[in-house]
Amino acid sequence: MFEISKHIISxxxxxxxxxxxxxxHSDRFENTIRDHTEHKKYLVIDFSSCSYLxxxxxxxxxxxxxxxxLKGGKLVLSGLSAEILQIIQIAGLVTVFHILKNSSEAIMHIIQLRELERISFPISERNIQGTLEVLSGRQDLPLIEWKEPVLTGYDSLHIAAGYGAFGETLLxxxxxxxxxxxxxxxxxxxxxxxxxxxDFRIVSDPPNxxxxxxxALSVRGEPDARIMVDSLSPVKAEDLVRQAMHHNRSVDRALCTVVSLDRNQDQPVLSVFFPLEGEDWTGGAFLLHSVREMMPGETFGQFCRSLLTWDNVEGVMIPDLKSLLIKPILWLFCREKRTDARSVMAQVITEEQExxxxxxxxxxRRLYTDSEKLELNRLHGGYSARTFRVRSFDSLGRVLRPTVLKIGDRSMISREAERCREYAMPYILNNSAMILGTSYYCQMGALRYNFVGIGGEGTELKWLTHYFNKWPASELEPLFDKIFLQILKPWxxxxxxxxxxxxxxHDPTKTFFPHLLKQVEESLQITPDQGSFRINGCPVNFMNPYRFLKEExxxxRHEEISYYTSICHGDLNMQNILLDKEMNVYLIDFSETGPRSVISDFARLEAIFMIESxxxxxxxxxxxxxxxxxNFYEKSCTLDKSxxxxxxxxxxxxxxxxxxxTKKMRAYAFSFARGGKTFIPYALALLEWIFPVVCYSSASVWQKRLSACIASxxxxxxxxxYV
Incomplete structure (x- = not known):
């Protein structure tokens, strides 16, 4: 059984x-609708008693x-059951229909719309007829003043004009x-x-x-009113604006922005204006190839985007509000207050020396869109990127989960995010960083880390280096066993x-240190062509390892051996391992993570212990x-002997x-290599991280000399x- 009840409310x-x-029943339904909309342009259909659509x-x-x-009205749907709403969602029509919770809300919405009816008024002394349409109620949005230099996205500006530059260079x-x-x-x-x-730029995604x-000045939200003139007689934009503000109190707030469309078929122009001191205005204009009519139901933003395409924009210029326009359309933005741009951007606080x-x-800011305030504290260490501990706050001042922010080269950040998802999360999720997002600008990139199980005010993360420098070997050994024999055992x-x-x-000149040989000449005065070198106070005549690196x-490079491989971190140092107060272990920095010889990470740490520590x-x-x-390295011949x-x-x-x-690392390597004794893969993995010590700004001259001797x-x- 199907019935349709009809009511007239307000x-x-x-x-x-x-x-x-x-x-x-659809024909009957349509005929009933037609009867009630023949002389009306608004209609509410309440589906609270309808079980099927x-x-x-x-x-x-x-x-x-x-x-x-098409008649300037609106259809409003209300009272949709979950089942009917799902049907509309699946059909992709949620944004097509205006849907409200119940009929009372729907009727109130239409009453508000009817209060914003069009009025006509004469323009200037030419008696040109224009139409003013109030488009929205009062919006509690301010005019935004950008008073300090900042790099920001188009999405933060929306509609803006001012002084600056395209954000296409790093600096x-x-x-x-x-x-x-x-x-x-x-x-x-x-x-x-x-x-x-x-020049101009058009982007597919405004945040980018x-x-x-x-x-600059900028405004967000929808226009408050629209002026349309269909006469072919030229008219000044400033005359239209003045008459509009005079005739309608619905737009009696301060006019802060005007967007005008000159529908001159010879050269259409879309312009944006902002007020300056006194009665002056400033703005810019896009020269268009063609212009079209605005479609029913199309928003102002949608209309602008349809006009501003690569095919349609021919150039830009500085316009004049006194210019004569043909059949213009003007959109007016009125605001009651102004605010500093700092109030609409997340506050980022860094240390003084940063x-x-x-x-x-x-x-x-791109990564922390959920935060209103961010405190960045540098986590020192790291050769190729900057890492920060981030304390973030929501709009109510509540502290969010602690995270880590890493900023570095775009390719490295992209690679790290990809490899974290591929190699860390499937194997060591509970003990690894979880990538919450990435953002990029020019050649730089950033990623946001979170840690499973970490949360709450006062939570602290400390590098493994902190405990390495404080604890005796007897306490460190069980911790290293936990890391390598338990947490990283899936690798x-x-x-x-x-x-x-x-x-x-394991060639360091092909990764982070392409200028290693030049650095050796500058720091140690050892050229890659000499056969040997000597150290004052030491009787040994050392073979030049840098010549070996350059020539051998x-x-x-194409020599091949059969050996055990596994997922390895690739750059595992004690600045990539963090611990919380409960001694839960977390790994970060996965840009080099991937399959390689199983002993690689252990050799990396040995280089730190024996050369740098x-x-x-x-x-x-x-x-x-x-x-x-x-004595130590001359006698190290196989993995099973230290x-x-x-x-x-x-x-x-x-x-x-x-x-x-170091003996722990050798024991791990021997075990995971399934008892393979050969030292050659381990020696090459050691050299990958002993050679570059000469490039470290934090290394002393003694450490650099020591690295040269042990590399030799x-x-x-x-x-x-030697095998």
Whole structure:
């Protein structure tokens, strides 16, 4: 059974279909609608008693909605059950129909619409007739003043004009400055330098379009009113605006923005204007190839986007509000208050010594759209990127979960996000960083880390380095066992035999250190062409390892061996492992993560323990450490044997810690390599991280000399094909 009850409430026709609106009843439904809309342009249909909506019923609603919009009216649906709403959602029509909760809300909405009816008024002394249409009620949105330099996206500006530059260079100083103006996804720029020509940019996604703003005005939201003139007689935009403000109190707030469309068929122009001091205005114009009529139901933003396309925009210029327009349409934006742009952007607070490039703030805001305030504290360490601990707050001042922000080269950030998802999350999710998002600008990128299980005010994360420097070896060894024998066992504990190219895989000049040989000449005065070098106070004549790197690595690049591989971090150091107060372990920095020889990460840490972790303060310290390590590495021939030699110098607990953890690394490597004893893959993995010590700005001259000497011993071993 299907019935339709009819009511008139506050002069608004309301229909209430009851039962199943299936195909057989759709004609009757449409005839009833036609009877009630013949002389009306608004209609409410309440579906609270309707249990089914057929495809034919949907087509009736679409035709009704279109017909009412052509008359300047509206169809409003209310009371939809979950089942009927789902049908409309699946059909992709949620944005087509105006849907409200119940009939009371629908009627109130139409009453408000009727209060915003069009009025006509004469324009200036020419007696040209224009039509003013109030488009919306009062919007509690301010005019935004950009008073300080900032790099921001088109989506933050919406509609804007001011001084700045296209955000297409990493640094503001490299950009071409001028007057810019933005309409949603399109920005024009008229350069200050007359040798540079006006230009424009159109982006598919406004957040990805960027502007270096020096100072500007911008407005968001919908226009409050629209003026239309169909006469072919020329008329000034300023006359239209003055008459509109005089005739209607609905737009009696301060006029802050005018967007005008000159429908001159010879040269259509879409312009945006903002007021200056006194009665002056400023703005910019887009020169169009053609213009079309605005469709019923089309929003102002949709209409602008349809005009501002690569095919249709021919150029940009600075317009004049006094210019004569043909058949113009003007959209007026009125606002009661002004606000500083800082109030609509997340506040980013950095430490005083931190460099504050524009892109750092831009990338941070792009990633933390859920935050109103961000405190960035630098986590020191890391050769190729900057890492920050982030304390963020929502709009009510509540502290959000602690996260880590990493900013570095675009390709590295992209690679890290990809490899985290591919290699970390499927295997060690509970102990790895979770990528919450990435953002990019020019050659820079940023990613936001979260950690499963971490949360709450006061939560702290500390590097493994912190505990390495404080704890004795007896306490560190169980912690390292936890990391490598438990947490990372899904990586190393599932090795796969494969053919590897160790010289190609572990060449540091092909990764982070392409200028390594030049740095050696500058820091140690060792050229890659000399055969050997000597160290004052040491009787050994060391083979030049940098010559070996320059000549033998390329020559042996294609050498292949069969060896166990696994997922490895690829750059595992104690700055990539964090711990919370409960000693939960978390890994970050996955840009180099992927399959490689199973021993790679252990050799990486040995290089840190033996070369970088003893504080050498004098030549005497250096010579003692060198003599000790010569004995250590000359006697290291296979993975299953670690020399048992005693340290007789100062700080015995420090060196004993380093030796104990190095032996741990050797034991892990031997175990995960399934008992393979060959030292060659391990030696090459060691060299990958001993060679670059000379490039570290944090390394002392003693550490750099030590790295050269130990690299020499390892290369000598490889040069003799020592197995």
């Amino acid at each position: 002069s608004v026709p309301c229909l209430h279909p009851e039962g199943r609106l299936d195909t057989v 057929s495809s034919s019923g949907i087509r009736v609603l679409l035709r009704t909605s279109r017909d009412l919009e 503001r100083t490299e950009a071409t400055r001028g007057f810019f103006f933005t309409l949603y996804h399109c920005t024009g720029l008229v350069p200050n330098d007359p040798d540079h020509f006006p 379009g960027t502007i270096f703003v020096d100072r 460099s504050t490039e524009d892109y750092l703030f831009y990338l941070t 190393y504990g599932q090795p796969v035999k494969a053919n590897i190219h160790p010289y190609a895989d 690595y390329p020559a042996r 003893f504080p050498m303060e004098s030549e005497e310290d250096f010579l003692m450490v060198l003599d000790f390590l010569i 020399p048992d030699i005693a340290w007789k110098g100062r700080l015995p607990q420090v060196m004993e810690r380093n030796i104990a953890l 011993l390892l290369c000598l071993m490889l040069g003799d094909d």
